[in-house]
Amino acid sequence: MLSPICWNEGRVRIIDQTRLPTEERWVDLERVEDVAEAIRTLAVRGAPAIGIAAAMGCALAAAKHEGDEPEALAEAVRRAAKELAGTRPTAVNLFWALNRIRERLDRSLAASISAAAIRDALLAEAQAIREEDIAACRAIGSLGAALLPDKCTVITHCNAGSLATGGHGTALGVIRSAIERGKQVRVLADETRPLLQGARLTTWELMRDGIDVTLICDAMAGHAMRLGMAQACIVGADRIAANGDTANKIGTYSLAVLARRHGLPFYVAAPFSTVDLSLADGHAIPIEQRAAEEVASPRGTAFAPEGVEVFNPAFDVTPAVLISAIVTDRGVVRSPGLREGLLGLSRAE
Numbered sequence: 001m002l003s004p005i006c007w008n009e010g011r012v013r014i015i016d017q018t019r020l021p022t023e024e025r026w027v028d029l030e031r032v033e034d035v036a037e038a039i040r041t042l043a044v045r046g047a048p049a050i051g052i053a054a055a056m057g058c059a060l061a062a063a064k065h066e067g068d069e070p071e072a073l074a075e076a077v078r079r080a081a082k083e084l085a086g087t088r089p090t091a092v093n094l095f096w097a098l099n100r101i102r103e104r105l106d107r108s109l110a111a112s113i114s115a116a117a118i119r120d121a122l123l124a125e126a127q128a129i130r131e132e133d134i135a136a137c138r139a140i141g142s143l144g145a146a147l148l149p150d151k152c153t154v155i156t157h158c159n160a161g162s163l164a165t166g167g168h169g170t171a172l173g174v175i176r177s178a179i180e181r182g183k184q185v186r187v188l189a190d191e192t193r194p195l196l197q198g199a200r201l202t203t204w205e206l207m208r209d210g211i212d213v214t215l216i217c218d219a220m221a222g223h224a225m226r227l228g229m230a231q232a233c234i235v236g237a238d239r240i241a242a243n244g245d246t247a248n249k250i251g252t253y254s255l256a257v258l259a260r261r262h263g264l265p266f267y268v269a270a271p272f273s274t275v276d277l278s279l280a281d282g283h284a285i286p287i288e289q290r291a292a293e294e295v296a297s298p299r300g301t302a303f304a305p306e307g308v309e310v311f312n313p314a315f316d317v318t319p320a321v322l323i324s325a326i327v328t329d330r331g332v333v334r335s336p337g338l339r340e341g342l343l344g345l346s347r348a349e
């Protein structure tokens, strides 16, 4: 199983996703600043993977801090957490993972353990976040596999696969698990403008696993549905509000509207750590705005007149009413009743 991030002898090892699919380059990040930059530039990306990277970034800050005074070590970790929290605003997994690290730090301080023991505790917490995410993806896969009919084609958007998680994936994890159970599932992958996570990453990891995938431009999804080329849509999530409204990669909302128009089920797959019960609905989800160049001159090639005004939100919000079911590691909640379902799962730890 491909895993895009791990701890490697005092450093954070990632596969640089900005280089895929042309180059498979693994990089060892040595400083918190490098981890923050990797998250900002999408070298590591996808909500669960960002959370894992942030947790490992804090473990890195602790490992690099010289000195045996626990409070000074804690201060260095708090500074690192603050820097990492400022990298990307939408994926709640980032803040969820940083909170886990802060809580572990506070518990360690309260127990008056040594600086060395705090370093070990923070690394163990970061490793646990990664391991638990892999287990969550497996659980999502098992539960979601039952939703897909045999001999179907599924449209997915962006990359919610191994590369976006500890491993296995959420949306792609469902597809992988369905295939493992003997179902024939083919994939139509939206290219996912502007950063092409679908074209570059989803096709790469599915082809690597021998899964049947066909690349389409985002604008082709409606036509493909009209031709009867797909039977379902499944996507990941960056933040799910209490009522089920879901933030995911820009273009997800359009896909959900098209799915409703064509009578296709629209599934969201995400670990429960992506659910943000503090937000009543999707209006309050912060949407990251990214640089104009990503749209107007991707990878340095001008696609538009210099100086053109650009709108570049990285995510959109799909209203709960367009979502057929949300598949989490704790269970599947179906529409209508997503709010009650998510609340129920929150009690079922």
Ligand code: MRU
Pocket (backbone or CB within 6 Å): 042, 045, 046, 047, 048, 091, 157, 158, 159, 160, 161, 164, 165, 169, 170, 171, 197, 235, 236, 237, 238, 248, 249, 250, 314
């Ligand atoms: O900007 P990205 O590439 O980090 O956006 C990723 C997505 O939108 C994914 O669909 C989402 O994080 C779920 S990943 C399991």
